[in-house]
Each structure stands twice: as C-alpha cells, then as structure tokens.
Amino acid sequence: MLIALETLIGGLMLGALYALFGLGLSLSLGVMRMINIAHGDLIVLGAYLCSVVMQMFGIGPFLSLMLVVPLMFVIGMLLQSLLLNRVVGQGTLSPLLLTFGLSIVLQNFLQETFSADTRSLQAGDIALRGFDLGGVSIGLLPLLSTVVSVIIFAGTSWLINGSHLGRQARAVADDPATARLVGVDDRNFYALITGFILAVIAMAAVLYGIRTPFAPTSGPERLLYSFEAVVLGGLGNIWGTFIGGVVIGVAQLFGAKISSGLGPFFGHLVFLVALLARPEGLFRRIQR
Amino acid sequence: MLSIESVDAYYGLFQALFGLSFSISPGETVALIGSNGAGKSTLLKTIVGAVRVRRDGVRLDGRDVGGDTEPQQLARGIALVPEGRRLFGSLTVLENLQLAARNGRAGPWTIPRLMQEFPVMKEFQHRPSTALSGGQQQLVAISRALVCNPNYLLCDEISLGLSPLAVNDVYGLLSRARGDGLAVVLVEQNVTRALAESGRFYCIQKGRVALSGKSADADHAAVAQAYFGM
Ligand SMILES: Nc1ncnc2c1ncn2[C@@H]1O[C@H](COP(=O)(O)OP(=O)(O)OP(=O)(O)O)[C@@H](O)[C@H]1O
Ligand SMILES: [Mg+2]
Numbered sequence: 001m002l003i004a005l006e007t008l009i010g011g012l013m014l015g016a017l018y019a020l021f022g023l024g025l026s027l028s029l030g031v032m033r034m035i036n037i038a039h040g041d042l043i044v045l046g047a048y049l050c051s052v053v054m055q056m057f058g059i060g061p062f063l064s065l066m067l068v069v070p071l072m073f074v075i076g077m078l079l080q081s082l083l084l085n086r087v088v089g090q091g092t093l094s095p096l097l098l099t100f101g102l103s104i105v106l107q108n109f110l111q112e113t114f115s116a117d118t119r120s121l122q123a124g125d126i127a128l129r130g131f132d133l134g135g136v137s138i139g140l141l142p143l144l145s146t147v148v149s150v151i152i153f154a155g156t157s158w159l160i161n162g163s164h165l166g167r168q169a170r171a172v173a174d175d176p177a178t179a180r181l182v183g184v185d186d187r188n189f190y191a192l193i194t195g196f197i198l199a200v201i202a203m204a205a206v207l208y209g210i211r212t213p214f215a216p217t218s219g220p221e222r223l224l225y226s227f228e229a230v231v232l233g234g235l236g237n238i239w240g241t242f243i244g245g246v247v248i249g250v251a252q253l254f255g256a257k258i259s260s261g262l263g264p265f266f267g268h269l270v271f272l273v274a275l276l277a278r279p280e281g282l283f284r285r286i287q288r
Numbered sequence: 289m290l291s292i293e294s295v296d297a298y299y300g301l302f303q304a305l306f307g308l309s310f311s312i313s314p315g316e317t318v319a320l321i322g323s324n325g326a327g328k329s330t331l332l333k334t335i336v337g338a339v340r341v342r343r344d345g346v347r348l349d350g351r352d353v354g355g356d357t358e359p360q361q362l363a364r365g366i367a368l369v370p371e372g373r374r375l376f377g378s379l380t381v382l383e384n385l386q387l388a389a390r391n392g393r394a395g396p397w398t399i400p401r402l403m404q405e406f407p408v409m410k411e412f413q414h415r416p417s418t419a420l421s422g423g424q425q426q427l428v429a430i431s432r433a434l435v436c437n438p439n440y441l442l443c444d445e446i447s448l449g450l451s452p453l454a455v456n457d458v459y460g461l462l463s464r465a466r467g468d469g470l471a472v473v474l475v476e477q478n479v480t481r482a483l484a485e486s487g488r489f490y491c492i493q494k495g496r497v498a499l500s501g502k503s504a505d506a507d508h509a510a511v512a513q514a515y516f517g518m
Pocket of ligand 2 (some may be wrong): 327329330371444
C-alpha cells in the first residue's frame, strides 16, 4: 500500500515534468496550429547548453539557467522568424516536413559537437536529498520540479486568460488575418511565443537532465512524451496538458514497478487506451 | 488625404484591380458601390496592406505608404471593419475591444465611452462575442475599429444580413463617429443608402472605376449602368 502511494506520488512528480515538456507543444499547436517535430531535440539542445555553461563557468545546473533561459529564448525567436514563420498557416504538412528536417539536423549537430555519449547534469547532493512524509519518502528534486511546473503552468494560464499577451494569442489563433487588422503583428508574435516555448523547454531540460541521462538521439523519446501529454489532455487545453502529462508519468512508474523497463510501454498503453475511449482527449477544448 | 494611385492588385496570378485610383479627404464620407466580385473589398484590403501593392500605390498626407503591414497602417490611423464582422470567438466582447484599444492609438474613442453610448454592449461585454446577434456583433466590430482612434475608417458591408432596425443602430454609431471628424469609406450593397450617407461615390466594376462623382448629383440610371455594366 505504502509502495503504491509512493509510486503514485513519484508518478505525479515525474508527470509534472512531462507536462512541462508538453506545454510548449500545446502552445505552438494552440496558437500557431503547427506541430514542431524538433520539440524533443530542442529539449536535448537545452540540456547540452546547460552542460556547456556549467563546465564553462564551473556552476551548478540551476545557476546555469540564468544564462541558458535567455539564450534559448533568443534561439526560439530566431528559429521562428528565420525558419518556422515560412510554414505557419501553410497547412499541416509543410510544418511537419520542415520540423522533421530540423530534428534530423539538430540530432546530427549534437552528435558532431558532443559525440554520441550520454551525459547528465550533476546537481550535487540536492539530487539525492529527500524527506519522509508519513512513511513515504519524497525526493527534493522531483518535488522542486513539480513546484516549478505548476508555477509555470499557472503563470501561462494566467497570461493566456487575463493579459494583453493572452488576448493577442487567442486572437491570432482564431484568425491571424483579422488579428493583423487590430494591430497584432502575427509573425513577430509567433517569434515571441516560440521564444517563450524554448525558455520553458530550457527549464524542463535542466530538471529532466538532472534525473535522467541524455544523448543526442534522446529527442524523439522526449517528443513522444510531450505529444502524449498534449493529445491526452485535449488539444489546445493548457491544464489538460498538465493532467495528460501526470497521467503518463503515473502510468510509467506503475509500469516500471511491475517490471523495470516496462515503464515507457505502460505510458504508451494508457495513452492508447485513453485515446480509443476519448479520441478528443480527456478534456475538450473548454478552457481557453 | 488618403489616396490610391492607379493601382494593380493581385491574388496570386489573378488580377483584381486594374489601374484603379481613389481618394478621400479628412472628414469626408465616400461610398464604394459595385456588384459582387467588383473589387470593393480588395480596394479596402489594399489600403490597409492586407493585399500588397507597390510603395507609391498608397499615399497618406503626401507620403508613400503602400506595401506596409496592417499594424503599420493602423498606427497611422487607418482602420478596417472587415466584411463579415470577424470578431474573435475566443475573446469576450470586452476583450475584443481591449485588444484593439491597447494596440491602437489614443484618442476620443475609449471603451468606457463606447459602453456609455451603447448600454446594450455594456450588458453583454462579458459574453463570448459569438453569442451575440448579427446586429450586436456588427456594433462590436465597428467599436473595435473605433477604439483604435483612426482618422480613416473603412467599413466593408456593415449592414449585410442585418434587420432594418439593426442597420439603423449601425449607421447611428457611424454618424456619431463622423461627427468627431472621422473620414469614412463605406462599401455598401444598398445603393440608395450608400448615396444618402455619403458625399462622394465611386462605382467599381471588374476592378476599375466605372463612375464617380458627388452622391447628391448621382444619376440613378447612370449608376445602375455602371453598377451592372450593362
Ligand atoms: N483571397 C482571394 N483569392 C483569390 N481571389 C480572390 C480573393 N478574394 C477575392 N478574390 C477575387 O477578387 C475579385 C474581387 O473580389 P472582392 O472581394 O474585392 O469583391 P467585392 O467587390 O468585395 O465583392 P462582394 O460584394 O462579393 O464582397 C473577385 O473576382 C474575387 O473572386
Ligand atoms: Mg466584398
């Protein structure tokens, strides 16, 4: 019983991280109507950037975010305005093809630059610390990543529902041509959104890179978890993505308890079953 | 003064405007009439930059402003109320106005003033804009352009599909805006109404100006001929 509870809590916390992966995908789908196949590879890129910054300045992974988050924001803006803006609104196939190509390029670039070896981010003893809550042991790092994830989700949700930025985002998602008529420069706005997405990715990459090793080819797996979280939660629904991520995380940890190595398989299984039962996702597009 | 100087406009390879010229002075109301597909909407889209033309194709107060984007033209004081209203369905009525007000210019038209002039709009301000009747939506669409405080307001078929009562409301709002010195370009299916509301008119046919002049002197037979191209 206690083990089940521990697994559940661990799954919730892992899921909160998957949700953070999914947030960017959810936003690009919701606002720009495009799926970025290179999403997972950008997560891995974020992790490598952290690793480089840590080595260069001899600092820890969290401190490295001070540099990596702004850096990823700029990379996102440039990526969108130089490349991705060419395919937004050009149907579904062109964005898929372009970002698929980008994914391959990124993987090869990472392999050339950092070799095919796996790496992980060393956070010192914080990664090992934890505490005991009524017999259930809770790791400090998973708890921290959960808190970060919830804060980022709450902030994003608030931005979308209650700010000028969010009104622009919803207007552009509804009808880009008319959004331009009320002064929203959709192309610049997309660049801003992708900058934001990559900044979030940077944080997720660090939190994940501390607990799980990564290699240049880890991207597609990250993409898959992100994608499952987004689709499970219902497309274009921010909190739905959060719940979707959590469901995948819990399923994976229970699967791993049954037999280590079955974790990801259980995540995919739950995704498949849930999708068959509710093809529109667990939550419809009710929330904005 | 806002003008279009012998402009050709294209959608891809399809040419919609052929050497068309048009002008409107501050405070003036000009009607654009013409049958379906004549190019009226294209002309308005050309002015705001939704259809791109050469640099000297659009002139505002002696400056060439053709080829600039919609947000740039909005900042210069040119706003379009698009055909079919096109409110943002994911935004409430108030949010539709807030978005425009924030991106537009400062001036006499504010959200509180619009709410005051239209108590009904205040009532449904928190509803999604799609939950309104056609007439109410049109009022919001015009208000959304007005809160940008333009000098030139381009209205594309603002009475289309509305009840006669709603049409009167819509033109009521417009006449208040004109009272503030706003110049208005009126694209209107109802020729009689268009001529009654305007000082000058252009009749457009197959992307060219077929007839233009003072609305008061318009000869109905000539207008009908220019309109239908018979
Ligand atoms: N997005 C587009 N792509 C291709 N052709 C277009 C497009 N929009 C309009 N056209 C064509 O351009 C011509 C002019 O269209 P426009 O919409 O300007 O006419 P209009 O005078 O506004 O007509 P209506 O009274 O039907 O609104 C038409 O032949 C139309 O088919
Ligand atoms: Mg039209």
